[in-house]
Amino acid sequence: MEVDEEENNDSISEEEEDSDREPNPKHCFITNLPDQLLLLILSFLPILDAINTSFLSTRWRYLWTLTTNLDFDQRLIVSPTEDFSKSRRLFASFVDRALLLHEGSEINRLRIWFNYDHELYESHLSSWIRFAILRNVKELDLQLEREWEDNDFYFWDMPFLFNPSVFIRDSVRVLKLCLPGLDPTPDMRFGSITTLHLKQIGLTERTIPDLLNFCPHLENLVLDHVGLYMAPLKIYSVKLKTLSIVNSIQMNGSVEIDAPNLLSFTCIRYLADDYLIKDVSSLVEAVIIFSLSNAFFQNWRKIVNALTHVRSLKVQSWWWMQHLQQTGEYSEEILPHKFRYLELETVLSKMELPGIARILRISPNLETMVLESDMVDQMVYMADNNASEESYTGDYLEKVFTGSPLYLKKLKITSFLATDNEIELVKYLLKYGVALEKIILVPYKTGLVSVSPEHLAERFQELQAFPRSSKDAEILLL
Template identity: 30%
Template sequence: MAESKRQTLSPGKDGVVDRISNLPESLLCHILSFLPTKDSIATSILSTRWKLLWTLVPKLDLDSDTINTSELSADDDEDEREIMFAHIVSSVLAQQECGELQTFHLQWKFGWDGSHLDAWLRTAAARKVKELDLDIFMHDCDVENLKLPPSFFSCRTLVVLKLSGDIDIDIDIDTPSLSFNFPSLKILHLVEISLPSIINSQEHPFLRLLSGCPVLEDLSFTTDLFEGEYKLCVPTLKRLSFSENVCNESDYELEINAPALEYFNFEGDLRDIKFHQKLDNLVQANVESYVYEDEQKEFYREWVFRLFTALNNVKFLSFSPYGTEWHNVGNIYPSSFQNLVQLDFNVSDCNWPMLQDLLQNAPNLETLVVTKEYTYDKSNLCWKEPQYDRDNLPSHLTSFYYGGFEGLKDEEEFVKYILKEARVLKTATIQVYRGKSKENVLEKLSMFPRRSTTCLLRVE
């Protein structure tokens, strides 16, 4: 690879290197910052001036899957590769000469020794790192998760912190006096790290972590299990996303105090979620929720009603209700969604009534996207034409999309209803399920009356 670079950018090739080397140093560093760190280092062979230029680049992107492939043979075992990668990271950090480190992105797959991380993070903090992205994966499931050093939780320069994989920030259960101080942190993403033990501890270090982020705007976290009572109070928060990786039918209560929220995303088993106030600034919400028959089913209606009361001002809503109990929930929407202009709805055999109710409560809807689950039970009763004010739907709807069309009777009745009632509809797009004839579907749907004289019907 290095030889290829030498041939491509050698002075003999029309003086490419000479011309590039005449560029200002700041511009050269800017160009190198778009390359992976291993490629930036490789440019040092091009000329004397380039030899240490990479050390001025304020971005480090180190990946254990790729950075040491040229130094090691296929016969080397994992321990040797791990030692080599740790040596390379330490060496790169030692040679980096820039005063401040803008970004430190580390993707690390290791088997047994994670002790180097402490020194690397101390170095990054000393370089006033602004964005830290750690993606850690362990080959050996018997090895304990990596623990971040306590000193790191007072990194005043961090603006973005992303942690994913086998990381455990449960480091202060026995040291409650440890404080979190991230005065500049605006984005915090915690993906599949060890969260449950933190939240369930009496000391609530996760919540103390949030209290140490006075300007936090974007919080995202995923976990394998929610249990217990959580209270998230972040007045500056604009984006909140949380999810369970698997459906555990777990029991939890979540209170959220985030009056500035503009974006909300939830994926998981529906339980008791309370917002302290209505979200007047909310623009977009994505809800992928599971409702299954269990001992908590008597509370489902109340939980859904409470959640959508808080989301009532949303403009763009994506709703995917999964599970066997949605057909027992009934009409759960609190009042009209006056601001809703786009609805994306994932329909199944159990949740058609919820779609009907939403259409009834969205008088200003402009775009409707309906996607059908392929696990659909064709024997269940589904679409029924609503009996409410028939002028609600046609008022503003201009775009309609239906994905997964199989030509079932309830599907045809639903599409017929939209075409017949939507008075200003401009496009109706039907995406057919694989194996179905597009020509036959188009021929049949073309026979349905269309209230809008400008509606274009497409079948894909």
């Protein structure tokens, strides 16, 4: 939706004549609801939609000015066809005026997504944050995105001119920052913060220890696209409960984690030279996704082997395939086998089927397995490395696919294409799954690979007719 300055002034003007018109009978029911309920409804709307309700009737004219959730997104307010400079100017003007007219005494959540130019709009940003702090904001979410060149990897070296001392306030519980160039200072003490989400921020050797000291009650930490150069990343905390490190770079350094009360750990494509997992004894769930490269295999093993007690795990089956190629067999030492829930990123190739079967064999507590397609990443790697689809078929596959009963209760295959490998795996579970209750097949629905409804129906009927060990087992095609 395109907004210019004249339209913006008209949309929130007290002299707007259209706001005096009587409500349509269709709106009478919602209009007669109590103010608190109407404000709750408005709190789920983007700010421009909330403001536009002022046209409904006199009852609605100023109601939006009392909402406790304010969500400003430049992409939704200003037309994407505008050039960067005009878009920033229109958006900043809109936010300034909306906050000026807002009359609520407290703010639960303020979110601002802005294609930020710190040299020109620093004063605007400062006033927006001061508004939130003065209104005792509970959640402050500042996403100051920038346009990066393809070779601009070192965004953390960018100077940040904004004075971080404005963040000092005991009311803030959740703080989400995408502020390139931000570096913690002793002024940045967040005594009340329990959740901290940092994105596109450069970290120094003292950054994380300082942040943990500045946030003594921190329970949830997310590091998204952060950069750390020539320094170890050390996370020592007895309060931390969830930790997520996503698409980040650790150049010439290691990562150390010592968090005895950590319950959830996510590590997705975090590049580091070494990993040291000291104490994560309370960990319940983990997501470990690496770039598919032999260079990271040993580090992957270090992390996964430290998660022997987790109950829920998401990984890539490719790593077990690598272990099979290196050792010729599967060892229980390569993975924790006490989990109850396992999600695998896989293409269900013939190379991976023996590994999946072996996982089922050595995981007596496993109740639910989800196989999620990651075709592009894994197929590209297999093609680049001339991986053969025939490597582990025949006698070896038959040997792995026999043996004692399986106790898996539920299998879900997303992006189901009804390939021979998928059908073979499902039949294997039907044959040996004595506790099997449900198999859910979700057909592949993007346009990259097509599968006819007739083919799906034919293979589904084939599976329905296949004998099964569990009389309670059912197969669902969604």
